[in-house]
Amino acid sequence: MLVRPDSLSAADVVGLALKVLAAEGLHGRAAQEALEAMARERGVPVKRCAELIVAAVDGRVN
Numbered sequence: 001m002l003v004r005p006d007s008l009s010a011a012d013v014v015g016l017a018l019k020v021l022a023a024e025g026l027h028g029r030a031a032q033e034a035l036e037a038m039a040r041e042r043g044v045p046v047k048r049c050a051e052l053i054v055a056a057v058d059g060r061v062n
Helices: 010-023 026-044 046-058
Strands: none
Touching: 010 026, 010 046, 026 046
């Protein structure tokens, strides 16, 4: 399994989250808009929302 440092840059973590969304069928602007909408709905910054998505895929979130 790939090991990542705990603190990725905002661009890196958002890029990883967009790859996760692409795997779910959302590409390009649609993926970006979905990530932004998820962040707004949860009241968190986009980077934090992206971190949660990546953590969930890595199995670090219940």
